[in-house]
Amino acid sequence: METSLFGTIVACINIILAIGIISLVSYVVFLLIKTCRIYIRNKKNN
Numbered sequence: 001m002e003t004s005l006f007g008t009i010v011a012c013i014n015i016i017l018a019i020g021i022i023s024l025v026s027y028v029v030f031l032l033i034k035t036c037r038i039y040i041r042n043k044k045n046n
Helices: 002-045
Strands: none
Touching: none
């Protein structure tokens, strides 16, 4: 009983961490794309 509960908790923590890492990476990629677009736009204007 103890081990299955512990396993469930570990699985939940792993899922939360995975979601957090994925959302963080996608947010960083989004920021990079946004920054690149602004940079390209400024370069074209100059």
